[in-house]
Amino acid sequence: MIEVTKLNGVKILVNPHLFEVVEETPDTVITLTTGKKIIVKESRQEIKNLVKSYRKGIFAE
Incomplete structure (x- = not known):
């Protein structure tokens, strides 16, 4: 999951x-x-x- 920020400032995790x-x-x-x-x-x-970065992390494990 990656963390992004909605326009209202709330941080969410999204599956890329x-x-x-x-x-x-x-x-x-x-x-x-x-x-x-x-x-x-x-x-x-x-x-x-x-x-x-997310995908590099997956393949590094």
Whole structure:
């Protein structure tokens, strides 16, 4: 799971395996495979880096 911050400041954990699309419009919107959309404070690049770190951690174990 990766931690992201919703626009209201609440931090949540999201399963990056469920990400379908991450776009900036200008807010960053994460669309999940379930169709749910989450608007977060992190940039698209920050989300990409979080996912890369998450996956590196999985393969390192």
